[in-house]
Structure formats: C-alpha cells, structure tokens
Amino acid sequence: MSQELTLYSYWRSSSSWRVRLALHHKGVDFTTVPVHLVRDGGEQHKDAHVARNPLRQIPTLEVQGKEGKRAYISQSVAIMEWLEEAYPDAPSIFPSADPLQKALTRQLTEIINSGTQPLQNLNVIQYLRDDVGVDAKAFCRRYIQKGLEAYLATLPDVSGPFSMGEHVSMADFCLVPQLYNARRFKLDLEPFARLLAIESACQEVEAFKKAHPDAQPDFDANAPA
C-alpha cells in the first residue's frame, strides 16, 4: 500500500513515540506535523486539532480514507494495529503470527498503554498540581513504578533480548518511551535491570534511533525536564 501519511506528534510524547517506532519498524514513510503540548496553553486544545482528536491528545495519524477522503486515527495502539493490517508485508509488530504470542504482546502493551501512561499524562499532572494541589510528580512516579513492576512480572520466560524474545515488538515500542518518562519523573530504575537490558537492546535497532525524541524535527534541547 502506498499513501501519504501525516503524524501529528510531539517530540517527547511517549504515545507518539510508539507510533514513530511502528512506522520506522515497518519502513513506512510519513510526514511529521508537530503539535506543541505546552506552548500557548497547548496546541492540542486548538479547534483544528480537537477536530482531529476530540480527546485533545496526540498522536493522530492522517491517512487515506474511502473515496480519497482523508481519515484520522487516534490512539497509538489502534494506529499500530492499523499499520500492521495496512502493511502486512512489512516487518510485523508482533513476534510471530501465533495467537498466544500476539495476545501476550498486547497484554504487555496494555500494561503501559492503559495501566501506566494515562496516570502520568500531562492533563492529569496539570489537574493534580493546579486544581487539587497535591504533589503530582510523586503521584505519577508511584503509578509508573507500579506499571513497570507489573510489566516486569508479566514478561514471558523467553530467550532473546526483547520483551517477547528474539523479535522486537509493539510491547517494546511502549516500554522504551515509558522508561524515558520514568527518568523524567526521577523513578529509581535500579530494580528494573531486565527492563533496562531490553531498552539497551532496542537502542541498537535502527527504528529506535530514528524514532528517538532527540531525532525529531521539533526536538527542543532547552525544554524544562
């Protein structure tokens, strides 16, 4: 399938990073349109973006819909699953076609996607900090820790450097950005040696180099931590 894809993204958005990983892993060309999550109150709240993503989040992928109309897909996991189906001949985001291996990959994916990242998202931090008046960073750190503990405990007993064994997968696409966020929230990662070893293996893979926040067109070296 050949079509123009546009990714609405922010350089250090972990969910956008997952999608960049899947795109580079599959070798699919795309154009990045940065949506700055902080500047000017946050571009995710502008009408043009809300029309693309009513939850006021990124990523959103703009694709070719029916009869040449553009369509928008939000939710990083839905986007990665769409890529898998739209580009079946490109490298898979699953370790194998075996249904159990796919389910185990999705399980790890959801530990990050549903069980961890939403509890440390920007709008949650802003609400806790500005409206509730609690230590938002401590809250986020707690839930990132719980998420990573669950991920570690759930990892299958397989040989190979990646979460699902010999093949990089969608689970790794979620884990690596979440570890980056863990560092931003100053979580002690010492108890997570196996996760750090997976991260090191991933960092050697070309897709991970291309998708890294520092390599994005909107990367800002002076952004506050």
Ligand SMILES: N[C@@H](CCC(=O)N[C@@H](CS)C(=O)NCC(=O)O)C(=O)O
């Ligand atoms: N489940 C969603 C999560 C998307 C999400 O939380 N995006 C964050 C950046 S990583 C965002 O846009 N936050 C904006 C805000 O909180 O205002 C997905 O996987 O795409």
